[in-house]
Amino acid sequence: MLFLLIITIAASFGIRRATLSEGITRNQLDYEISRQAAEAALRDGERDLLLVLASGTTAPGAICARGDERPIPERTGPPHFGDDCPRGQCRFPLAYYDTSNYTNAPPTNPQPWWPTTNKGGQWGDNTVDDAADCAFKGAVPIGTFTGTPTIRGVARQPEYLMEYLARGDDVVMRITARGFGADIRTETVVQSYFRPFLK
Template sequence: MSPRVRASRGFSLIVVLMLLLVVSVLGLAAAQNALLGERIARHDRDTEVAFQAAEAALLDAERDLLGPNDHAARRLCLFDGRDVSAFVADCAGTGARLGLCAAAPVGAKPAWTQVDFNADAGPSVAYGRFTGQVYATGAGGLSVRAPRYVVEALRSRGGGAQGVLHSASAATATHVFRVTAIGYGPREETRVLLQTTLAKPSASPGCAGASSSSS
């Protein structure tokens, strides 16, 4: 075999090896892209599940605060825009006062930032605790655990008629209620936190201070 033929075969082998290397690199990149796409899709799904759970907790809190709620554990009478004595500092309430947080002092961090939502025995309220509602959890793309929430009583700073002076005394103060809810995805580490503010201008029927209409 002539030296020229051997050199040609040697060059062909190098070209084939280079092509195999290029194909291998392209295949690895495609596999990585597919894996990344699957992770992104799973993250989006998990986040959506957690978001829906947090929204459900906000609705459950709204039922807890505003009604209608005929569950035996209902506590509608504790939510009164003029009487927030049921709300406890540091969200330390228990029993019917569970998850009711007094407003933090001026300049301090909001009460909800100090709450450990992950502790089942902590100060937050599990979905359905005071309404009897049930939130499906478990395998199959569902939330790993039920969503939770806390409620803060905040001094109302608005809502008055323009050009009219309003009393600033504590006796005439009104309050709104800020709800902070957390929802979980199929994995514990996937969480979504949502907030809303609810106003309750009058007490619920059957509570002290509720207005009654005469027929």
């Protein structure tokens, strides 16, 4: 009887350990999926910034057209960038960023890529399904302007925001992207700085 009890305890311990290892592996896989989705959205944002199309022309496979938003005039201040991030294009004065504080309640001057809930971020509702939705504000779902295919196996398509930053003579675009794993609770946010206006 004692021997049977020892075997039962050992088997229970082994099953618990295997279940825990499986959960850790699944979480790691889901994180990798969300990270890769975020990276794909980041690259899609860079492609979006480089789009040079005639006004009203849509890239192959894209839902919406950038039109007269491209090319962005160098050094003179871009059109269609604003503090409510029209079509994913954000612009705030430098003083806004300088006094931005996440820890205040409510936060002071929320940056567009902060979490939407209680933090004032500009992430969209991710429902750009046809040309009628092209006047949206907030983040851009992958492929909306570039025609990049959607990603399979994720709970929600990745999206990105673009910020026009100008400090002195230096004009830089900051792209922030977020991706999701197979579980909507797994979310990864990545950023890059991009200079499409080099002389």
